[in-house]
Amino acid sequence: xxxxxxxxxxxxxxxxxxxxxxxxxxxxxxxxxxxxxxxxxxxxxxxxxxxxxxxxxxxxxxxxxxxxxxxxxxxxxxxxxxxxxxxxxxxxxxxxxxxxxxxxxxxxxxxxxxxxxxxxxxxxxxxxxxxxxxxxxxxxxxxxxxxxxxxxxxxxxxxxxxxxxxxxxxxxxxxxxxxxxxxxxxxxxxxxxxxxxxxxxxxxxxxxxxxxxxxxxxxxxxxxxxxxxxxxxxxxxxxxxxxxxxxxxxxxxxxxxxxxxxxxxxxxxxxxxxxxxxxxxxxxxxxxxxxxxxxxxxxxxxxxxxxxxxxxxxxxxxxxxxxxxxxxxxxxxxxxxxxxxxxxxxxxxxxxxxxxxxxxxxxxxxxxxxxxxxxxxxxxxxxxxxxxxxxxxxxxxxxxxxxxxxxxxxxxxxxxxxxxxxxxxxxxxxxxxxxxxxxxxxxxxxxxxxxxxxxxxxxxxxxxxxxxxxxxxxxxxxxxxxxxxxxxxxxxxxxxxxxxxxxxxxxxxxxxxxxxxxxxxxxxxxxxxxxxxxxxxxxxxxxxxxxxxxxxxxxxxxxxxxxxxxx
Numbered sequence: 001x002x003x004x005x006x007x008x009x010x011x012x013x014x015x016x017x018x019x020x021x022x023x024x025x026x027x028x029x030x031x032x033x034x035x036x037x038x039x040x041x042x043x044x045x046x047x048x049x050x051x052x053x054x055x056x057x058x059x060x061x062x063x064x065x066x067x068x069x070x071x072x073x074x075x076x077x078x079x080x081x082x083x084x085x086x087x088x089x090x091x092x093x094x095x096x097x098x099x100x101x102x103x104x105x106x107x108x109x110x111x112x113x114x115x116x117x118x119x120x121x122x123x124x125x126x127x128x129x130x131x132x133x134x135x136x137x138x139x140x141x142x143x144x145x146x147x148x149x150x151x152x153x154x155x156x157x158x159x160x161x162x163x164x165x166x167x168x169x170x171x172x173x174x175x176x177x178x179x180x181x182x183x184x185x186x187x188x189x190x191x192x193x194x195x196x197x198x199x200x201x202x203x204x205x206x207x208x209x210x211x212x213x214x215x216x217x218x219x220x221x222x223x224x225x226x227x228x229x230x231x232x233x234x235x236x237x238x239x240x241x242x243x244x245x246x247x248x249x250x251x252x253x254x255x256x257x258x259x260x261x262x263x264x265x266x267x268x269x270x271x272x273x274x275x276x277x278x279x280x281x282x283x284x285x286x287x288x289x290x291x292x293x294x295x296x297x298x299x300x301x302x303x304x305x306x307x308x309x310x311x312x313x314x315x316x317x318x319x320x321x322x323x324x325x326x327x328x329x330x331x332x333x334x335x336x337x338x339x340x341x342x343x344x345x346x347x348x349x350x351x352x353x354x355x356x357x358x359x360x361x362x363x364x365x366x367x368x369x370x371x372x373x374x375x376x377x378x379x380x381x382x383x384x385x386x387x388x389x390x391x392x393x394x395x396x397x398x399x400x401x402x403x404x405x406x407x408x409x410x411x412x413x414x415x416x417x418x419x420x421x422x423x424x425x426x427x428x429x430x431x432x433x434x435x436x437x438x439x440x441x442x443x444x445x446x447x448x449x450x451x452x453x454x455x456x457x458x459x460x461x462x463x464x465x466x467x468x469x470x471x472x473x474x475x476x477x478x479x480x481x482x483x484x485x486x487x488x489x490x491x492x493x494x495x496x497x498x499x500x501x502x503x504x505x506x507x508x509x510x511x512x513x514x515x516x517x518x519x520x521x522x523x524x525x526x527x528x529x530x531x532x533x534x535x536x537x538x539x540x541x542x543x544x545x546x547x548x549x550x551x552x553x554x555x556x557x558x559x560x561x562x563x564x565x566x567x
Contacts, residue, residue: 001307005333009299012257012337013292016264020288023265024272030180031153031173031273033057042179049175060166063508066154067501069170070147074114074497077140082110084136094129095204096219101127108485113137115496116144116378118230118237118348118471119488121480125219125240130202137237138226142186145233146177148380151500152270153277155384158507159408160277162515167507181266182233189228189262197251200224223248231262234378236348236471244338244351245327256330256351260338263347267376270383278408282526287386290534294375295344298364303336305361325356336361343368346378348471355458355475362474366461369468371542372427378469381496384503388420391506393530393537397523406522409515416506423502424541430467430491435460438487447478462488467495 029036050057061069084091085106089099101109105121112119113136124133150173157167194200199220206218223239227249230237240246250256268288275284309322326335335352342349343365354362368375374385390407395417398405405412438444438459448455454476461474466488473479479488524530 001303002333005303005307008257008333009303009337012260013296015261016268017288019261019265020269020272023269024276024284027149027181027266027269028273028276030176031168032277033176036180038180038184046175046179049179050172053171055169055171055175057169057172060169062165063154063158063167063504063511066167066170067504070151070500070504071497073143073147073170073174077114077143078110081113081136081140082106084132085109088129088132091129091131093131093134093202095202096125096129098127098129098132101132104482104485105480108489111489111492112471113140113235113237114144115469115492116148116233116235116346116381117466117469117492117496118235119466119473119479119492120237120241120471121485121488123241124238125221130221133226133239134222138222138229141226141229141233141235141237142178142182143174145229145235145379146174146182148234148378149177149181149266149270150174150380151504152380152383153273155387155503155507156274156277158510159274159387159410160279161511162409162513164511165508167504167511182229185232186225186228189232189258190224192258193224193227193251193255196255197248198224198227198255199248220248227259228262230349231259231347232266232379234263234267234345234347236342236346238349244349245353250351253329253334256334256338259349260341263341263345263349264376266379267345267382270380274383274387280408280526283408286526286531287383287390287534289531290538291344291375291382291386293531293535294371294538295340298340298344298368298375299337302340302357302361302364303333305358305364306332306336308358310358322356322358322361325353327351339365340368342472343470344373344375344377346373346381346468346470348465350472353475354461354472362457362461365472366457366464367542369461369464369470370427370431371538372424373468373470374538381469381499385423385499388423388503388506389538389541390534391416391420392424392541393534394523394525396537397533401521401523403521406516406518407525409517410510410513411516415509419502419506419509423499423506426494426498427467430494431460431463434463434487434491438463438483441483443481444483447481447484449476449478463491466491469496 026036085101088094088101108121150170153173154167200222201220202222203220206220208216208218210216221239226239229235238249240249244250244259250259271284271288272281274287275281307321321332326332330351338351339354354365372385374382374389376382377385391412394405394407394412439456448458450458458474458477462477462479465472469492
């Protein structure tokens with residue numbers, strides 16, 4: 001580890017913290033329906049969309065109506081994307097002549113992109129046409145990200161409102177998020193990426209002659225427009241198979257740094273939206289502090305593990321850390337930081353191969369996902385996931401002091417705790433359940449390139465990534481099979497929507513409660529004690545689910561890779 005490396009990490013953290021308040025202020029105004037500097041241009045467009053869709057923007061929805069609208073919206077998105085994938089061969093903007101995508105892969109991909117997972121059992125440049133990349137994948141990148149933010153805002157309204165039956169209007173929230181937040185930023189962002197050397201063209205793939213005289217086809221396309229929303233919306237799906245390690249998806253050190261910032265920017269700012277909407281910005285800072293503690297711990301372990309390498313590498317004369325699977329232009333620190341960011345934020349983009357990390361270095365991304373990706377998390381999803389843990393922490397605190405738990409003026413009772421636990425327990429059910437099937441089913445075992453603890457970790461990582469709606473892969477696993485296409489799609493669907501429904505039920509329950517003023521016995525929820533309590537509850541609940549699996553994977557592998565040092 002070096003001083004320059006830590007400066008990069010601290011600079012990243014400082015910029016994220018600096019962006020929290022201005023972005024939080026802006027998004028609060030957007031979702032409150034207040035005027036912004038973009039209103040003169042976008043307000044007519046917004047009103048036109050409501051008129052075409054028959055939406056009354058002043059009519060709010062009950063939590064159940066809000067949730068049903070969201071589910072129907074995604075059913076439509078799934079059908080459209082599946083159709084585009086299956087009809088790819090006869091649709092325009094297909095200069096490479098890509099054929100129709102297979103049924104099971106189309107099913108997996110459609111589920112993947114509507115759930116904001118962007119798991120990819122294919123190579124983008126060798127499978128998808130320009131039209132599919134734009135109309136299918138980029139389109140869903142915007143809508144799935146907007147949905148996550150809208151749901152987080154709906155849950156915030158549950159905490160901020162008193163004696164109300166409504167939590168907003170799904171159609172209005174998604175429209176405003178897309179128009180006022182995602183699109184404007186992505187337009188500027190894409191232009192910046194083009195300036196760094198990223199392609200943005202509808203022209204055909206380029207034929208080149210190598211120095212040896214061989215012919216090489218270089219894939220290009222509308223890359224910048226997809227990468228912008230893939231990062232900002234914490235989607236992660238790459239235009240190219242190598243994702244952000246590809247020089248056309250991540251041309252320079254500056255583009256790499258900006259991409260890392262964009263992954264965290266909106267998710268971190270939503271904590272400030274929470275604080276503003278509940279009337280106390282310190283509440284938002286406390287939640288961000290919880291995220292920060294877990295994030296810094298993860299970065300420290302990963303950076304240390306990769307910078308030190310293993311005794312096996314040292315015995316081969318490979319000193320100076322573990323550079324396997326990493327881009328030389330990014331190095332160990334930028335690769336380690338990117339890996340922790342992308343798995344903390346359910347983004348799934350990668351600028352290095354996680355499969356090539358040391359055992360402990362690869363363990364942190366796995367833990368980030370198994371905690372529910374609440375360390376900033378996906379845009380919106382991270383905040384409502386964190387608030388579920390906050391509800392449980394407040395409940396535990398109430399039991400400790402013998403009082404009814406209260407949070408931001410709302411009593412936390414049995415219904416709220418049940419909804420929070422139901423949402424959280426869905427995650428280990430999927431990734432541990434399907435992993436246990438995959439490691440004994442012969443057809444699934446045949447997809448594993450490695451045996452032993454590393455092969456086990458590859459399978460566990462795949463189902464954890466899918467369930468957590470992350471989308472990054474540990475490599476070494478051939479996922480484009482009937483078994484994995486269906487089971488990973490199931491994990492993605494359950495991990496997204498079976499967590500959303502209880503969270504929205506929680507929002508409706510809280511919105512209907514009366515606000516109560518704090519008393520002498522109310523636990524302060526803006527200080528260090530509260531931050532420590534929430535971190536402890538997250539680690540305890542998460543540890544009960546992920547530790548048995550980790551003991552069989554990365555920890556065993558770490559002991560094996562360092563056996564000559566330890567024994």
